[in-house]
């Protein structure tokens with residue numbers, strides 16, 4: 137079935153219906169909503185597993201850190217961009233418009249992404265999956281309201297990085313057409329701004345077996361990256377406030393490459409690679 141022709145699954149339909157009510161409730165927040173951001177260690181994890189969301193602009197490293205954390209915590213990493221690319225990998229007459237929108241850096245319609253995510257979650261539920269780390273969803277407040285109707289989000293990790301560095305990272309991104317591994321040829325080494333420390337991110341080069349199979353995403357050209365950043369600022373930034381208002385937004389500055397950032401992130405989340413258990417992570 138083509139994407140456009142796809143009937144919304146029952147779940148997605150329920151989400152969509154719930155969303156309209158959520159908009160109303162969002163205008164009238166309950167008094168228990170907290171404006172205070174608590175340390176992650178004080179949080180509760182629902183008995184159905186951890187439900188975490190990664191926010192951050194394109195190229196900030198959501199996929200890299202979300203997938204590492206997911207394997208550390210033995211929970212699925214669900215990347216909305218991957219679901220979309222997979223769905224659109226066999227172009228049809230009906231999906232042409234979506235492929236074009238994506239190549240221009242535009243967001244796809246909420247109905248489309250909700251349907252894809254819903255199908256993915258249903259499949260996971262049937263296979264006994266518990267919890268997730270979501271990356272690339274929600275990207276606007278309507279999507280955040282829909283997600284809120286489906287499950288409680290325990291923690292929202294908001295990755296931040298200077299825009300000039302983000303652009304260099306996006307332009308240096310390479311993907312192996314065979315193993316789908318992500319690499320980066322950008323060699324970033326810039327002075328810190330506002331007296332901050334220097335930012336160094338050495339390239340993440342592919343192994344020889346992938347080196348001849350490197351591809352560049354159609355939306356990683358400078359023009360499209362700038363458009364994606366503009367859309368992020370306009371549509372996705374408000375999602376930060378959505379979660380900040382609910383008290384579960386955790387800001388984290390990415391100021392270096394993976395070798396420095398990964399241990400800092402684990403430390404900030406009270407996680408340890410050695411003895412990582414669900415009990416230890418009381419987020």
Ligand SMILES: Nc1ncnc2c1ncn2[C@@H]1O[C@H](COP(=O)(O)OP(=O)(O)O)[C@@H](O)[C@H]1O
Nearest residue numbers: 194195216217220238242243244249272273275
């Ligand atoms: N939640 C979403 N809502 C609408 N469109 C989305 C969503 N997630 C992904 N997409 C589409 O897929 C594209 C690629 O997403 P992704 O791989 O997450 O890229 P990035 O975070 O680097 O911009 C987006 O530019 C957009 O067209």
